[in-house]
Amino acid sequence: GQNIDQPTEMTATEGAIVQINCTYQTSGFNGLFWYQQHAGEAPTFLSYNVLDGLEEKGRFSSFLSRSKGYSYLLLKELQMKDSASYLCAVREPGGGTALIFGKGTTLSVSS
Amino acid sequence: DADVTQTPRNRITKTGKRIMLECSQTKGHDRMYWYRQDPGLGLQLIYYSFDVKDINKGEISDGYSVSRQAQAKFSLSLESAIPNQTALYFCATSDGGLAGDRDTQYFGPGTRLTVL
Numbered sequence: 001g002q003n004i005d006q007p008t009e010m011t012a013t014e015g016a017i018v019q020i021n022c023t024y025q026t027s028g029f030n031g032l033f034w035y036q037q038h039a040g041e042a043p044t045f046l047s048y049n050v051l052d053g054l055e056e057k058g059r060f061s062s063f064l065s066r067s068k069g070y071s072y073l074l075l076k077e078l079q080m081k082d083s084a085s086y087l088c089a090v091r092e093p094g095g096g097t098a099l100i101f102g103k104g105t106t107l108s109v110s111s
Numbered sequence: 112d113a114d115v116t117q118t119p120r121n122r123i124t125k126t127g128k129r130i131m132l133e134c135s136q137t138k139g140h141d142r143m144y145w146y147r148q149d150p151g152l153g154l155q156l157i158y159y160s161f162d163v164k165d166i167n168k169g170e171i172s173d174g175y176s177v178s179r180q181a182q183a184k185f186s187l188s189l190e191s192a193i194p195n196q197t198a199l200y201f202c203a204t205s206d207g208g209l210a211g212d213r214d215t216q217y218f219g220p221g222t223r224l225t226v227l
Contacts, residue, residue, distance in 0.1 A: 031213060042201060042218040043154070050213070087154065091214075098169065099216060103153040 002026045004102035006088050011108045012078050020073045020105045022088035030093040034062050034073045037085045037104065046086075047073070075107075083109045114138045115219035117202050123225045130189040132222050134202030143185040144203040144216060145169075145177060147196075154201065160185055161207070192226040199223050 003025045012018040024032070031050040035043035049055055049064035049071060061074040073086055085104040092098065115136045124130055134143065145157040146169075156169030158177040166177060174196065178186045189196055200222045208214040 033215070040199075040221075040223075042220050045215050045217065048213045048215065089154075098156055098159065099154075101154040103151060 002100050004088055004090060004100055006086075006102040006105045008103070009106045009108070011110065014078055014080060014109060014111050016078050017074065017076050018078060018107065020075070020086050020088075020107065022071045022073070022102060024069050024071070024088070024090045024100075024102075026069075026090050026092055026100060028093040029066060029090060031091040032062075032064055032071050033089045033091070033099065034060075034071075035087040035089065037087060039084070043087055078109050080109050080111065083107060115202060115204055115217055117200075117219040117222050119222060120220065121223045123227065124192055125227050126191075126193055128192050128226075130192050130224065132187045132189075132200055132202075132224070134185045134187070134219055136183050136202075136204045136219075138204050138206070138217065139182075140204040140206045140217075141182065142205045142207055142214070143179065144205075145175075145185065145187045146201045146203065147171065147198040148201060148221075149198050157187065157200075189224075189226075192224075194226045197224060197226045 005023045034046040037043040047062040054063045059076045064071045085106045087104045088102040089099040118133045141162050144159040146154045148154050155171050160179045176188045202219040203216040205214045205216045
């Protein structure tokens with residue numbers, strides 16, 4: 001079966017570092033995406049990993065281990081505006097290009 | 112102007128009514144998608160289209176139909192709305208990886224649909 005697991009909720013304080021984990025079990029793998037979604041708004045693209053390792057983009061980094069079916073999103077120097085849901089999505093190989101989304105992790109950043 | 116627009120942004124309707132949600136994009140992407148999002152359930156794919164002549168069912172297509180009127184327009188219809196179709200609906204587009212952006216999907220602002 002297909003399954004993507006993320007923690008439901010996380011809390012952190014301004015200026016801190018937080019790591020949001022994602023584990024996946026899918027019939028194939030052709031890339032993993034992280035999206036940010038503020039309440040009631042559209043998901044916005046954050047990062048993409050298809051090879052093992054770390055991708056860094058400003059305060060955000062994403063890591064992938066294909067052998068472990070594992071990814072994490074690392075947010076540094078947290079700001080209040082980072083309070084949002086973070087969605088992990090896996091793309092399966094083949095022409096379907098469909099994304100399988102996890103249920104999302106709601107991050108609350110407090111001062 | 113927004114690259115992906117959805118109309119209406121909010122809609123309240125009654126059980127049994129036919130509803131159409133519209134999506135337009137100016138990104139020039141060939142691929143378009145419809146998702147629904149329910150609290151605690153994440154995004155679920157309803158239908159997707161790779162070009163005007165290509166329509167594919169997603170994981171939850173029952174009770175829905177779509178029309179791809181042009182490259183830029185992709186409509187979702189609920190033939191006879193029921194209360195459990197109350198959800199937030201998102202349209203998304205992607206370019207198939209042609210521009211080197213890994214076929215990233217870009218989402219519209221969403222339509223909040225309530226079926227009474």
